Amino acid sequence: MRDDPSTPHGELTTRTVAMPRDTNPSGDIFGGWLMSQMDIAGGACATSRARGRVATVAVEGMVFHAPVHVGNVLCCYAEIKKVGTTSITIRLEAWALRQDTGKRVKVTEGIFTYVALDAAGKKRPVPPEA
Numbered sequence: 001m002r003d004d005p006s007t008p009h010g011e012l013t014t015r016t017v018a019m020p021r022d023t024n025p026s027g028d029i030f031g032g033w034l035m036s037q038m039d040i041a042g043g044a045c046a047t048s049r050a051r052g053r054v055a056t057v058a059v060e061g062m063v064f065h066a067p068v069h070v071g072n073v074l075c076c077y078a079e080i081k082k083v084g085t086t087s088i089t090i091r092l093e094a095w096a097l098r099q100d101t102g103k104r105v106k107v108t109e110g111i112f113t114y115v116a117l118d119a120a121g122k123k124r125p126v127p128p129e130a
Contacts, residue, residue: 008095008106010079013041018072018096029068034108035059038092041076046088046114049080050126054114057087062110072096074107081111086123089113 014037022033039056046054068074075095082089094108118124 005106006104008075008077008093008104010077010091010093011045012075013044013078014074014076016074018068018070018074020070023070027070029070029072031064034064034068034074034094035062035110037074038076038094038108038110039112041078042090042092042112043114045078045080045090046116049083049088049129050114050116052124053117053119054088055117056112057115058111058113060111060113062108064108066096066105066107068094068096068107069098071099073099075104083126083129085125087113087115088126 016037018029022029024030043054077093079091080088081091090112092110092112093106095104096107097104116124116126
């Protein structure tokens with residue numbers, strides 16, 4: 001159970017501004033763009049923990065809570081939930097900083113799983129934490 005639903009959980013991993021090119025014909029930010037930003041953040045976290053190359057193998061529990069608007073600063077927070085032999089499961093939250101109000105709103109969350117890869121693209125063990 002989360003202690004404060006108005007506060008992001010995990011480590012701030014990426015920040016980016018939603019731009020007009022990221023919208024659909026109705027002017028809304030694409031859900032796919034939002035998922036890709038979360039995957040970038042999760043990949044950065046997993047790469048650091050795996051100390052090397054990783055690939056996304058699963059996305060589950062993806063929930064869209066609120067829209068992202070052009071000009072919002074999208075902040076992605078990553079929290080490692082599980083490290084397996086070759087995989088890393090990360091809970092990601094995306095929060096939008098609304099430029100018009102200055103408020104922070106959780107817009108999306110999900111669980112992303114990455115697998116550690118060697119130079120040949122084969123699964124490899126995740127090293128123990130340093």
